[in-house]
Amino acid sequence: MKEEGKVKESRDGQIREFNRQAVARRLRNLIWTVSGDYGLDLPVDTAAFRALPCTALYDAVRRGAFCHFFDGPALDRYLRKKVLNGAEPTVLYPIALMCVDSAVWKKLSGERNGVPEVREDAFKETLEKDQMRLTHTNWGELEASYLRFCLTGESQADWAQGYVDQICSIRDAETTGQVIDCVDQVYEQAYEKGFADWFKGLEQMTEAGGRNDDKESEQGGEEEEQTVGLFSWESQEDEEDGQKGDQGLVVLEDEAMAKIRDYVENTYGKSYLEPVEQRRVESRLCRGTHSERHLHFTEGLLHGEGKEIPVGEDIRDSDLTETGAGVPADSFKYQFAWQVREENLRVYKEHELVTRQNIRSLAEVLLRGLFVRQEPETFASEYGTICVNKLWNLGRTRNRKLFTRKYIQETDQFAVEVLIDSSGSQQTRQSRVALQAYTISEALSLAGIAHQVMGFCTFGDFTILRRFRDYDDGPEANERIFEFYGSANNRDGLAVRAAADSLLKRPEEHKILIVLSDGTPNDVVVAKSKFVKTKNGRIRPERKKAEPKPGSNTDRDEDKSREPYCAEFAVRDTAGEVYSQRNQGIAILGIFAGEEEALPAEREIFGNEFVYIRDIAEFSKVVGRYLKERIMEQ
């Protein structure tokens, strides 16, 4: 019973998490739509959506609109500064939101006719369901007065009406300065000079350590880390379970950074791309979230321009002093790669008969599908090749279909790419993953389908794409898959983008990408000198001397590329990549072999096109089934 309870609890947790991510994506999309800027990354309140859905939706609309018409970060900077100077956030922020609403709603309604209705629904909902907050304090009552005034136009209590009028007076504001002035004036008059000393709710606020000027000097610079923001993530770090915190952030000295490339080459093998081509690919693919990242395309330590080691040959029998990849044959890394291959081969030999059988049956399934496709389809037509036995119809019946036409499907229409997560999470099952990938690759070779098998992992700034076999390689290349091993992290979005890029270059009509992953894209963000450690040991971007130009895309890209690539951010990025590649015409199947907890993330990434396999041994069967369906469908 206990076990059942635990399973149910875990399922409920997954559903909750999945819904939370879906709501967050929905709210963000609303912000992006209204602002027209898909680079914006504003915090969204998914908890509020559950309680007050209309209000949460309108809040997204309102903040998106403010970024569209005004300078959101400038207002944020003002609010942060104000809080640092002792202003009470629980009063300042609702006032700021009212001013934001007043400044944007009229302009936005002109652009989007549906907004007044959304606003009305949101205000009614807040007044109805958030009464506790609105009646608990006098600044809550001020907000309620504003909402009522906007809904009905009726005068409110004398003390509140003046402030409401002041807030409403900025409906035609054209600059952020006007909005800031209004926030400042209302706050100063209402809170500082006016009701601070007699308003209800003050006691609770001061008990909670709110407005206390003495604390300001004690906290000094450290407080900067705890301020809140409407248009940036800064303050939400602590509230969102550390998701946007410095999780996954590692600071490296510049010297160490410079050595990463050497390390990557020594560990994974040299790149098979020419430097010029390498730069071209990086400049095309390493953009947005992945700007300042590098791609490293390699064939592994055991391969390269030089001598190849045939499968089965013992390195100790070989007279190599240096491998093709330019790594000394007696180096630890080389020995390791060779040992992994030997271990994977040993597992293969152990299961050779079963594997051969699996390959044959999988190949048969694919060949049958292709055979059905290639079968010439003959149909009656009014033109084509004359059909003598139908000529009696002439002059006797109205049947004019006395000809037959043949339709033969082209055979070389499929290109498949198998992309395997080679991060550390695969270490425990690397031999089995290699065996399954080999089974698929062999079957595809037997069926004559062009395919590429790649592994991906990320180390430092480098996402390593290890090519085991290229599309046009012969079946002998399949054995290279036994060199598969797991290490480091995984930046799935960039890997999917790079894999899709090579697939899109193929001439075949139907392009299929199969991604085996654990559903948890996770990358360590390597911070260079652009990041500094604060006194309390946290890491934040180094403050620039010159104020950045608001809305500058370069700055934003840079900031985004330094965002910890994990949890929701990474899932969202990978999901976006999968979507955009599907829009390019690539069929993508996600195969998930991770923990059940990551199921919602996998679903968000791949939508309906994903399969959960509990045992990696099912990998090749699932792929076979999917490919057969695709072949028959097209």
Next chain:
Amino acid sequence: MEIYETMNETLKKRLESFKADYSVDGAAAARVTRPTMPFYGTETLEMAVSALLDGENLLLCGDKATGKNILAENLAWMFGRPVYNMSFHVNTDSSTLIGTDTFINNEVKLRRGPVYQCAVYGGFGILDEINMAKSDAVSVLHATLDYRRMIDVPGYDRIDLHPAARFIGTMNYGYAGTKELNEALVSRFMVIKMPTLSQDHLTKIFNSAVPGAKLASLEQFAGLFLDLQAKAKNGEISTKPVDLRGMIGSLKLIKGGLNPRSAVTMGVTNKCFDNFEQGIVEDIVMTRIPKAWGSGDVFE
């Protein structure tokens, strides 16, 4: 035609003289038809007209709903030529394009395909979704489109292309089933990358497709379309709801009396079959089309 007026004078004169030089055969006269809606975009139009006047064939590349077919139809109308539309699909082969044997009056005769007719009557052949063409169909186009300008019909004659005959290919990267055009085929065309439609152009298109709507309301529909397009471009939704035909269909339903929100749900939102994607599309619709709107809020 409004767009024709904005074109530069030299091109207009050359166009007039082209029309005067090449009359249309009576058998194909019915194929010279006024397009359903005008094409908006003078610069693109001038590029296309110049290329066609100089005997080139055109390849129009662009995303969904950029007006590729509308431009092609408008060009044929401006040049006063009959239109032969060929939609490429998996079953389009060489015999479909050129023609093959059939019975006519109890005799086996050549059934002339659209490319053949286009060559004989000096028509404008619109090769729709040319990147869906199979190799067998593409091989026919090679000799037709290059300097040889002739078609060899197996078992019949070799015919030369009428001097007024032109071919306009349209293609859209990214549809499932499309493939890269080979270099040999692309080299036979002048290529125009179709610009994305602006709000102003979209409003005009809606107005011309479903006349009688209020301008302010049409702007909301145009804005909705652009919002969806931006969202698909940023990979947040698929291209299914980015459907100009669906949007025009919705406007027709509204004109017929249906309330705008329901019409948009049928024409746009319900084209997403993923619940989350549908939610995102509904949110955009919510900011543009009020629930309270009735048919009278959109149409006079």
